[in-house]
Structures are given as C-alpha cells and as structure tokens.
Amino acid sequence: MNEEGLVKLIPVILCGGAGSRLWPVSRELHPKPFMRLADGQSLLQKAFLRAVDLPGVEEVLTVTNRELFFKTEDDFREVNHGNRATSFILEPFGRNTAAAVAAAALRVAATHGPDATILVLAADHLIADQSAFAAAVKRAQELAATGKVVTFGIRPEAPETGYGYIEAEGDKVLRFVEKPSLEKAREYVESQRFLWNSGMFCFTAAAILREFKQHAKDILEATEACLAESRVAQANGWTQVELTASGFSKVREDSLDYAIMERCAQAAVVPCTIGWSDVGSWAAVSELAKADAEGNRVEGEALLHDVQNCYFMSQDRLIGAVGVEDLIVIDTPDALLVANRHRTQDVKHVYATLKARGHEAYKVHRTVHRPWGTYTVLEEGTRFKIKRIEVRPGASLSLQMHHHRSEHWIVVSGMAKVVNGDQELFISTNESTYIPAGHKHRLENPGVIDLVMIEVQSGEYLGEDDIVRFQDIYGRA
Incomplete structure (x- = not known):
C-alpha cells in the first residue's frame, strides 16, 4: 500500500523494436515509439501520460535499449510536468519481452516489494478511451491481487489477421492462438469467444516471478545474474540500471507469451473496449487522420487531382498527385515510400533489404x-x-x-x-x-x-x- 491506501502500481513501459513496417519514418535508432503524431506527441509520450494518469502509480519503469536512453529521456522530460518518479533498465541489445519483463519484475520486487502490482505497457500503442482503460486496469489489479497473471483482450471490431487471439470464457483464458488466416479470423469474430491479444499485462511481482521459476527458470536465473553485476546510477534525478552485455548475452531470447502466458495455469484476461490500436502499419496510421470526400488523408502539403482513397505524409516537400488511388506515400528528407494501401504490411521487406545491404536508411535519419x-x-x-x-x-x-x-x-x-x-x-x-x-x-x-x-x-x-x-x-x- 502507498500513503493514499492504494496498492502500489508500477507501470513498466517496454520501448524497443525496429518498427520495420513503418519505414521510412521508423528506423532502428528512431523506432516507432518516437513517431510524432498530428498533435505533436510521440507514441512513447502518450504511453507515459497514460500510465501516470492511473491511481496508485509509485513510479514509471521503462525498459529500453541503451542507444535509445537519451531520446527516451528527452521525450519524458517534455511531458513529465509532475516530476513523477521515473527509472530505466537499459539493455545492451534486444532479448525479446520475456527477458525485459523478468528484469523489471526483479527490479520492482527489490525496490517496492513482491506484492507491488506491475502493469506492462507497450510504448508504441494507442488507446483512445482513457477512462475505459483505467477501469480495465482496476479490474486487472483485482485479479492480480488473487495471484492471477492477467492479460488484456481487445473485443475485435473486424476480422484481423495481424493480431494474435485469445479464446476466453469471462475472465478465464482457454487458449492463445497465433495470427490466423482471414477465414479463421472471421470464424473467431463470429463466435464472440475470441479477443485480440493486446500485449499488455498485469500481475504482482511475486506472481510473475513464480511463473518464471516454473516455466522459464533459465531466463529468470540468467537475468538475475545479469542484474547483480549491472551498474545502478542516478542521473538527472532518475535511476538507471545498465545491464552488462556479457551478462545479458547469456539470457535466452523469448517472448513473454511463449515463455509464460501460453503455459500459465493462472492466466486471466480482462475483455475491454478501450479504443486500442497497435499502429502496426501505414494503413493503421492513415486511419488517425481525417478523410476528405474522396477518402484521401493528407499530413503536410499535397495538391490532388482525381485522387481517391490515398494517404500522403510529407515533412518538408509539396506532393502533387494525379489520377491515382489506394496509395500510401510517405516522404522524408532521405527516403520516399510508395505502397499500395492494401500491402502496407509488406513494407518490412524494404526495411529488411536495406538492413541486409548495410544501407544507412534502415538505421538513422539525416x-x-x-x-x-x-x-x-x-x-x-x-x-x-x-x-x-x-x-x-x-x-x-x-x-x-x-x-x-x-x-x-x-x-x-x-x-x-x-x-x-x-x-x-x-x-x-x-x-x-x-x-x-x-x-x-x-x-x-x-x-x-x-x-x-x-x-x-x-x-x-x-x-x-x-x-x-x-x-x-x-x-x-
């Protein structure tokens, strides 16, 4: 309990990934969480504000790559007007979400006690309904207090092949399902038994450490050993735990879903409708902008003639378009993307090719x-x-x-x-x-x-x- 009588809540923001489907705005050293939306805020800033707006929050713990720390610090400084306590676990390289959550749980247990509740949030998601989100978190905390390991299931709005699914009865998880075919996705939505897997979680530090000991003991022990040899420092009023490369290299790479959730007998789900989007493609980003009468969306400056159902984003240059439809056009100072709006998931192949060739455009902006x-x-x-x-x-x-x-x-x-x-x-x-x-x-x-x-x-x-x-x-x- 904190001074206000609320159970301690520690939001853990996972900030990483390449965001390859949102190239050329997203790059390895400027990934999706740092994308600025039309209101000027980044996805990471929105995740931080979403977290600190919840009752009972003691501090916000962010797990990110060492190379992204200063960029993350800058983003938080812009919006952390209440000077909320903030700490960081800095990874030398990625090891997927199981290692990140294990490190966070060990750190929270050591600093706030094993009964503290952890809320795991992705840095690159959007949630439109904060009050519905807060209500879902409250329900998740109630379940977590009984020892459950809780995930958040989004009530599906349409068949979607880009998300994993959770089959559930009430708050009981029956099974996790991989990204389905379109035919299967239609069946799932029609049955009303399936939810989208949001990738957000809630549990006490003690409960998730219990599950790691049972299902992924090697990840837990290697992460614990790495933390023991890592440097803890105070800078600008914020605590930083910098994981050593030698220690972290011994941690097996796996996702929290595979390592824990799919094997967990104590898994529970909170079904919710919170205006959630993982902003996972340019088609999803385009939906955030207002459409004109022809279905076109423009961020920047564009002159259109006989154009339908297109999305144009330009940071600096004027775009002229004539007689086209169903296009996504993303213009940055050093790279231009032109894609069919129905194929935006395939942008990751452009990113992968650039990386394989060692081209700087996959890694940094100008x-x-x-x-x-x-x-x-x-x-x-x-x-x-x-x-x-x-x-x-x-x-x-x-x-x-x-x-x-x-x-x-x-x-x-x-x-x-x-x-x-x-x-x-x-x-x-x-x-x-x-x-x-x-x-x-x-x-x-x-x-x-x-x-x-x-x-x-x-x-x-x-x-x-x-x-x-x-x-x-x-x-x-």
Missing part, C-alpha cells in the same frame, strides 16, 4: 539525435560532408579525435566553447575554427540558448566510426 542535441547531414559527396549541429545549453560533446578527417566549424547562433589541440577558445556568431585530422577537440555550449553551427568535414574517410573518445560525460568513452 537528423540524428545525440545526448547533447542533434546533427543533420545537409550534403555529402566524395571526400566531404556538411552538417548542421545543434547543441543544447550546458551540453558538451566528448573530447575526441578523428584519424581521417579534418573539420571546419562555423557558428551560426549562440556561443561555442572549443578545445582545439592545446587551445581553449570561445567562438561567437559568424566566427569559425579549423580542426586538423589527429587533433584532440571538444565542442561545448556554455550559454543559455541553443548553439547552432555548420560543420564541414573533409578527408579520405568520413564515417561516424572514425572517432576516438578520451573523455565523455555520457559514459561513451
């Missing part, structure tokens, strides 16, 4: 987020690259050196504090400095406004891996 701010590649060619760099007030890049490239820095706005070899100097707007290859250097923003500068790189090799870090306040040295 604008890349770093702990200190962002950089945007404006232009590049043989032996040169031009970037726009933005450094937040008080932030600093690492003390570093490049073997193969020199850099010319020109300040556009703000003030830069620069280490250049043996020199330390301040550079104001319209001033510049030149850094030869092999020189140690560091860029810092000592001011109270953003530092904006243009960096011109030249050399035989301009890859981001040509960097030697000597000192770094973000632990990357």
Whole structure:
C-alpha cells in the first residue's frame, strides 16, 4: 500500500523494436515509439501520460535499449510536468519481452516489494478511451491481487489477421492462438469467444516471478545474474540500471507469451473496449487522420487531382498527385515510400533489404539525435560532408579525435566553447575554427540558448566510426 491506501502500481513501459513496417519514418535508432503524431506527441509520450494518469502509480519503469536512453529521456522530460518518479533498465541489445519483463519484475520486487502490482505497457500503442482503460486496469489489479497473471483482450471490431487471439470464457483464458488466416479470423469474430491479444499485462511481482521459476527458470536465473553485476546510477534525478552485455548475452531470447502466458495455469484476461490500436502499419496510421470526400488523408502539403482513397505524409516537400488511388506515400528528407494501401504490411521487406545491404536508411535519419542535441547531414559527396549541429545549453560533446578527417566549424547562433589541440577558445556568431585530422577537440555550449553551427568535414574517410573518445560525460568513452 502507498500513503493514499492504494496498492502500489508500477507501470513498466517496454520501448524497443525496429518498427520495420513503418519505414521510412521508423528506423532502428528512431523506432516507432518516437513517431510524432498530428498533435505533436510521440507514441512513447502518450504511453507515459497514460500510465501516470492511473491511481496508485509509485513510479514509471521503462525498459529500453541503451542507444535509445537519451531520446527516451528527452521525450519524458517534455511531458513529465509532475516530476513523477521515473527509472530505466537499459539493455545492451534486444532479448525479446520475456527477458525485459523478468528484469523489471526483479527490479520492482527489490525496490517496492513482491506484492507491488506491475502493469506492462507497450510504448508504441494507442488507446483512445482513457477512462475505459483505467477501469480495465482496476479490474486487472483485482485479479492480480488473487495471484492471477492477467492479460488484456481487445473485443475485435473486424476480422484481423495481424493480431494474435485469445479464446476466453469471462475472465478465464482457454487458449492463445497465433495470427490466423482471414477465414479463421472471421470464424473467431463470429463466435464472440475470441479477443485480440493486446500485449499488455498485469500481475504482482511475486506472481510473475513464480511463473518464471516454473516455466522459464533459465531466463529468470540468467537475468538475475545479469542484474547483480549491472551498474545502478542516478542521473538527472532518475535511476538507471545498465545491464552488462556479457551478462545479458547469456539470457535466452523469448517472448513473454511463449515463455509464460501460453503455459500459465493462472492466466486471466480482462475483455475491454478501450479504443486500442497497435499502429502496426501505414494503413493503421492513415486511419488517425481525417478523410476528405474522396477518402484521401493528407499530413503536410499535397495538391490532388482525381485522387481517391490515398494517404500522403510529407515533412518538408509539396506532393502533387494525379489520377491515382489506394496509395500510401510517405516522404522524408532521405527516403520516399510508395505502397499500395492494401500491402502496407509488406513494407518490412524494404526495411529488411536495406538492413541486409548495410544501407544507412534502415538505421538513422539525416537528423540524428545525440545526448547533447542533434546533427543533420545537409550534403555529402566524395571526400566531404556538411552538417548542421545543434547543441543544447550546458551540453558538451566528448573530447575526441578523428584519424581521417579534418573539420571546419562555423557558428551560426549562440556561443561555442572549443578545445582545439592545446587551445581553449570561445567562438561567437559568424566566427569559425579549423580542426586538423589527429587533433584532440571538444565542442561545448556554455550559454543559455541553443548553439547552432555548420560543420564541414573533409578527408579520405568520413564515417561516424572514425572517432576516438578520451573523455565523455555520457559514459561513451
């Protein structure tokens, strides 16, 4: 119980995955949870706000990749106006949801006690009806208090082949079913015995650890050993548990559904209608925008002539379309997607091909987020690259050196504090400095406004891996 007499509720947000079906907006280092919707909020921010709005919440625990921590921190900082307690478990690489939940349950049991209730939420889902969601969570907490391991089943609106299903009688789980054929999905919906598997869960820490001991003891023990050797740190008022790569590599990869739920005799389900969507394809994203009389939806600027049932998204450029129908067109600064709106699940194949070829477009955007701010590649060619760099007030890049490239820095706005070899100097707007290859250097923003500068790189090799870090306040040295 907390001070208000409510059972402790610890939402655990699972933030990971590639979001390959939402390429080119979703990339490996900018996955689906960080997509901004029309209201300016990301899916991750919506998950956080959904969690802290529930009664009895003690803190929000987020499990995410180490590379995504600073981006996650930035998203939370924008919306965490109540300064709710927030902690993180940082994975060196993905091991699917069983390992993530095991780590979270062990951490919650250690910090809040085994009777604390855990609510597992995906970072990339939408829920339109918060009051119905809160009511469903309350019912799930009641079941969890009896030792049940609870999942949330969404009452299906139509036959859907992209979701798993749960066959249920009341709150009793009869069985879990894999993604069905369209014919089977129709049968499931017509029977009114099946629910969509939402991927959200509720249980006490003690109950889920009990199930791990019974059904996936190896995952639990390996995760526990990894936690024991991992670093716990406090930064910006938030607790971070950084899992070691050596320890986490010994944890078997599996989903919570396969490892636990399908084998659990204590599984229960809360059937609910909460306006849920996993936003799993561009067709699903398009449904969030308002349609015109011809069924077209536009985010950005587009001129349409004789166009029906299309979705256009453009961050910067004007789109012109003539005489087309049933298209999805997604325009980003470095990649364009054109797809039949009935084939949007297949976008993942484009992503997979890019990854197999080592093409950067699967991994990053032209604008890349770093702990200190962002950089945007404006232009590049043989032996040169031009970037726009933005450094937040008080932030600093690492003390570093490049073997193969020199850099010319020109300040556009703000003030830069620069280490250049043996020199330390301040550079104001319209001033510049030149850094030869092999020189140690560091860029810092000592001011109270953003530092904006243009960096011109030249050399035989301009890859981001040509960097030697000597000192770094973000632990990357």
